[in-house]
Amino acid sequence: MPASAASQLVDPRGATGRLLAHYDAHARPLPWRSPPGSPPPHPYLVWLSEVMLQQTTVASVEPRFHRFVARWPTLQSLAEAPEEQIFAEWAGLGYYARARNLIACARQVAERGGFPTHEAELRKLPGLGAYTAAAIAAIAFGRRAVVIDTNVARVIARLHALDRPLAALGPDIRRLADSLTPDDRPGDFAQAMMDLGATLCRPRSPGCAACPLSADCRAFARGEPQRFPAPAPKRAPRQRFGTAWWIERAGSVWLVRRPKHGLLGGMAALPGTEWGEQGPPGGSGPVIRHAFTHFALDLRVATASEPVGEGWWQPVARLGEAGLPTLYMKAAEAILAGRIRDAA
DNA sequence: GATGCGTGGGC
DNA sequence: TGCCCAAGCAT
Structure with missing residues (x-):
């Protein structure tokens, strides 16, 4: 050249x-x-x-x-x-x-x-x-x-x-x-x-x-x-809402694996609804606010009793080894922190 | 060329 | 607190 x-x-x-x-x-x-x-x-x-x-x-x-x-x-x-x-x-x-x-x-x-x-x-x-x-x-x-x-x-x-x-x-x-x-x-x-x-x-x-x-x-x-150079033009932030399920039995929580492609593709996760523009969702349980690059998510973490979809029981004491993305770690921490508060 | 795709740190 | 930014890639 x-x-x-x-x-x-x-x-x-x-x-x-x-x-x-x-x-x-x-x-x-x-x-x-x-x-x-x-x-x-x-x-x-x-x-x-x-x-x-x-x-x-x-x-x-x-x-x-x-x-x-x-x-x-x-x-x-x-x-x-x-x-x-x-x-x-x-x-x-x-x-x-x-x-x-x-x-x-x-x-x-x-x-x-x-x-x-x-x-x-x-x-x-x-x-x-x-x-x-x-x-x-x-x-x-x-x-x-x-x-x-x-x-x-x-x-x-x-x-x-x-x-x-x-x-x-x-x-x-x-x-x-x-x-x-x-x-x-x-x-x-x-x-x-x-x-x-x-x-x-x-x-x-x-x-x-x-x-x-x-x-x-x-x-x-x-x-x-x-x-120099000029900053990139900003895009309007978007807001989405969804619900994740905390399903626990005998000290273990039900986890699923997300589809191979797309957001958090292939990663372990809590089961839950699709994330949409309509919200916030009803129900009870803590709401996690998480900022992705291209949208903000309000995720309600609701407790349920029956396993959803294909998955596995992960001992709560070894949740750190499950390989959960940060979003779901925050959801788990909200549940466990609430439990400690209730006990106090 | 534009858009979807995570998260944590700095200010 | 909110915003900007980071040894980019795939489509």
């Missing part, structure tokens, strides 16, 4: 060199990362961490990554693990399609005897999109790949003072990121850009005084770098 006209605006080698020097001195030590300039981590660890990090913060991922690796130290062990155990280990991390794709990907890769080492082949695996395929190619295999996540996109938008929303900047961001990406150390470069976005070039209150790219940055030169 030839250097684009953008290289007249930002000197690729100069800016890239300053960025990598800053990374060599300030790279955050992370459990899935090897120090700058050293051999890369095992592709299994790069893949696992990258999938966990999709739309999820480092702070949330760290403890979960340790647990996953302790339980399934190799790709082969993960590929052979029962699905329910993997779902349970993922519970609370969110975006559960990632767990489904993780399982499918592990099995495919085990079958073929290892990860492909080129971006285009990685891109075909379940759960690996443009970002993750490029990140694994660069970080695990040292391939030159244009790695663009939300951090990189924001850094690029500020370097060039692009003030439209990121959704409208895709092709521009890609071209400019390409022109900045070096042939050497592409993995370190990608991680350096992401570190920069996470620690200095933050969405709000960017730390330009310590930034190795401030001399290259048009947004900095204009002042108010936090104005």
Whole structure:
């Protein structure tokens, strides 16, 4: 790929060199990362961490990554693990399609005897999109790949003072990121850009005084770098209502598994009604308020006596092992907290 | 290109 | 408290 006209605006080698020097001195030590300039981590660890990090913060991922690796130290062990155990280990991390794709990907890769080492082949695996395929190619295999996540996109938008929303900047961001990406150390470069976005070039209150790219940055030169790029337009929040059933016998509660696809797909759950726009539902029992990305849910947790649908009895004392998503953990906690209050 | 898909933390 | 945001992907 030839250097684009953008290289007249930002000197690729100069800016890239300053960025990598800053990374060599300030790279955050992370459990899935090897120090700058050293051999890369095992592709299994790069893949696992990258999938966990999709739309999820480092702070949330760290403890979960340790647990996953302790339980399934190799790709082969993960590929052979029962699905329910993997779902349970993922519970609370969110975006559960990632767990489904993780399982499918592990099995495919085990079958073929290892990860492909080129971006285009990685891109075909379940759960690996443009970002993750490029990140694994660069970080695990040292391939030159244009790695663009939300951090990189924001850094690029500020370097060039692009003030439209990121959704409208895709092709521009890609071209400019390409022109900045070096042939050497592409993995370190990608991680350096992401570190920069996470620690200095933050969405709000960017730390330009310590930034190795401030001399290259048009947004900095204009002042108010936090104005770039423009925020995404907001969507009107929606409200839904539903009822879940707490069915308990002899110290166990009746759980079901949600359908494979859609919201919380494949995860353990309390049985309940569909969630609709009409409400709030009648009946008695605590109401849980839970904010999903695209709607808010008021869920009444009502007690019932007869098991509903296919499911299993889960001992209440071991509810934590059931792998319930956060919504249902909150529902269970509301029931159990009410019980403690009643006893007092 | 837009929409559906979780959750926790920061301010 | 409410809002914004996070190492995105699939359709």
